Amino acid sequence: xxxxxxxxxxxxxxxxxxxxxxxxxxxxxxxxxxxxxxxxxxxxxxxxxxxxxxxxxxxxxxxxxxxxxxxxxxxxxxxxxxxxxxxxxxxxxxxxxxxxxxxxxxxxxxxxxxxxxxxxxxxxxxxxxxxxxxxxxxxxxxxxxxxxxxxxxxxxxxxxxxxxxxxxxxxxxxxxxxxxxxxxxxxxxxxxxxxxxxxxxxxxxxxxxxxxxxxxxxx
Amino acid sequence: xxxxxxxxxxxxxxxxxxxxxxxxxxxxxxxxxxxxxxxxxxxxxxxxxxxxxxxxxxxxxxxxxxxxxxxxxxxxxxxxxxxxxxxxxxxxxxxxxxxxxxxxxxxxxxxxxxxxxxxxxxxxxxxxxxxxxxxxxxxxxxxxxxxxxxxxxxxxxxxxxxxxxxxxxxxxxxxxxxxxxxxxxxxxxxxxxxxxxxxxxxxxxxxxxxxxxxxxxxx
DNA sequence: CGTGCCCTTGAGTACAATCAACGTTCGTGG
DNA sequence: CCACGAACGTTGATTGTACTCAAGGGCACG
Numbered sequence: 001x002x003x004x005x006x007x008x009x010x011x012x013x014x015x016x017x018x019x020x021x022x023x024x025x026x027x028x029x030x031x032x033x034x035x036x037x038x039x040x041x042x043x044x045x046x047x048x049x050x051x052x053x054x055x056x057x058x059x060x061x062x063x064x065x066x067x068x069x070x071x072x073x074x075x076x077x078x079x080x081x082x083x084x085x086x087x088x089x090x091x092x093x094x095x096x097x098x099x100x101x102x103x104x105x106x107x108x109x110x111x112x113x114x115x116x117x118x119x120x121x122x123x124x125x126x127x128x129x130x131x132x133x134x135x136x137x138x139x140x141x142x143x144x145x146x147x148x149x150x151x152x153x154x155x156x157x158x159x160x161x162x163x164x165x166x167x168x169x170x171x172x173x174x175x176x177x178x179x180x181x182x183x184x185x186x187x188x189x190x191x192x193x194x195x196x197x198x199x200x201x202x203x204x205x206x207x208x209x210x211x212x213x214x215x216x217x218x219x
Numbered sequence: 220x221x222x223x224x225x226x227x228x229x230x231x232x233x234x235x236x237x238x239x240x241x242x243x244x245x246x247x248x249x250x251x252x253x254x255x256x257x258x259x260x261x262x263x264x265x266x267x268x269x270x271x272x273x274x275x276x277x278x279x280x281x282x283x284x285x286x287x288x289x290x291x292x293x294x295x296x297x298x299x300x301x302x303x304x305x306x307x308x309x310x311x312x313x314x315x316x317x318x319x320x321x322x323x324x325x326x327x328x329x330x331x332x333x334x335x336x337x338x339x340x341x342x343x344x345x346x347x348x349x350x351x352x353x354x355x356x357x358x359x360x361x362x363x364x365x366x367x368x369x370x371x372x373x374x375x376x377x378x379x380x381x382x383x384x385x386x387x388x389x390x391x392x393x394x395x396x397x398x399x400x401x402x403x404x405x406x407x408x409x410x411x412x413x414x415x416x417x418x419x420x421x422x423x424x425x426x427x428x429x430x431x432x433x434x435x436x437x438x
Numbered sequence: 439c440g441t442g443c444c445c446t447t448g449a450g451t452a453c454a455a456t457c458a459a460c461g462t463t464c465g466t467g468g
Numbered sequence: 469c470c471a472c473g474a475a476c477g478t479t480g481a482t483t484g485t486a487c488t489c490a491a492g493g494g495c496a497c498g
Contacts (some may be wrong), residue, residue, distance in 0.1 A: 043425060097319075101284055104284050117339055118336050121340035122386030123266070160490085169488080171489095174445065216285065390454090390456080
């Protein structure tokens with residue numbers, strides 16, 4: 001059913017600004033392969049990433065009702081994306097209430113992730129922020145089968161990207177990453193995360209996956 | 220139509236935890252009068268407010284698809300709230316696609332506000348965060364006719380509440396508030412905001428109301 | 439085998455936190 | 469009506485987390 005909604009599949013290269021803030025949208029994008037991020041930019045090069053997208057995510061489904069985004073979407077790696085015309089989404093809302101609620105659910109999930117990030121940025125110190133981000137991505141990747149348990153999983157972000165997720169500088173991320181490595185909880189090297197002690201990592205981050213609503217996911 | 224969805228109207232006193240994290244929901248709440256906030260809590264009393272709700276807001280519409288919230292909702296003042304059973308929302312999604320998209324839109328608006336907060340918390344210094352929050356609330360209150368232009372408008376938060384919105388301590392909020400007052404842009408006293416120079420305030424905050432999508436609001 | 443991107447380290451600084459005390463306002467009950 | 473207590477706001481002194489600036493190293497890719 002959702003497969004039917006995809007009108008086209010495309011490849012996009014890494015570092016490509018797929019959607020720019022303020023653009024008028026006529027279709028939505030499902031990420032099929034690769035990593036993307038949503039971000040907002042301020043003067044003087046200040047940049048804040050608002051979400052990391054992994055395969056399976058709709059990256060701009062909220063654009064179906066908003067029509068214009070107030071943030072941008074950029075590829076972190078080369079990606080394969082599915083194009084879903086708003087017109088087909090409109091038809092789904094007219095004829096498939098259940099599917100509509102499912103789509104609505106996925107945007108609400110994004111919002112729940114945003115709120116967790118607000119909490120991190122507002123109230124967690126740098127080391128907990130990093131730990132929490134690793135927990136979140138590990139959990140989400142596991143849900144879609146992209147993080148084999150107990151092995152390193154790919155996370156194609158630079159330390160500067162991590163800094164833009166966490167409201168830090170890359171210099172500080174570098175130091176905190178070393179702290180995490182020394183603590184034995186988790187390592188991040190060459191765009192790969194190796195979790196050494198998941199329990200310790202989650203405890204440090206006060207990570208509770210409930211906000212990701214794994215029990216209500218389709219498929 | 221939305222009026223019909225409300226099964227009951229209730230009064231709630233100030234400081235009342237209306238919804239607690241993890242509760243199973245069977246109805247949604249529209250705020251008719253008063254102020255509420257959504258927040259998440261961490262160990263050792265750390266608290267982060269994730270959104271301020273004003274009259275007209277659905278405070279937990281995302282709970283319709285998520286069923287369990289990962290945050291709590293608390294009244295800031297005494298409030299009048301409308302109860303909207305999920306069962307009626309379900310019926311709306313089955314029979315009124317347009318209205319469904321409208322409800323979906325409002326939850327996407329919440330997410331857009333969350334993203335702006337992520338940006339503030341991650342990349343704006345304290346004074347800009349405060350300025351931006353005042354801009355946001357002024358703009359939203361104006362949209363629903365609760366902030367007469369050019370006069371003080373009520374904002375029933377303590378400095379500690381502001382701190383919990385902005386990821387600061389109340390001590391620091393106090394100092395930054397004085398700075399803002401001295402700058403001539405805005406004053407906050409006795410739970411009232413007086414904007415002295417809206418242009419300067421918005422410039423300081425780099426406030427662009429586009430993310431609030433005023434053009435797509437119903438009513 | 440350079441050139442650019444990313445990571446690492448060091449030294450000095452600043453913004454915001456903590457700790458602590460005191461002031462103000464307001465509601466309540468004696 | 470005044471006395472008291474609680475909640476909120478203000479101020480000062482000190483500390484610490486994270487930033488800035490700066491320089492150097494590793495590595496991949498052309």
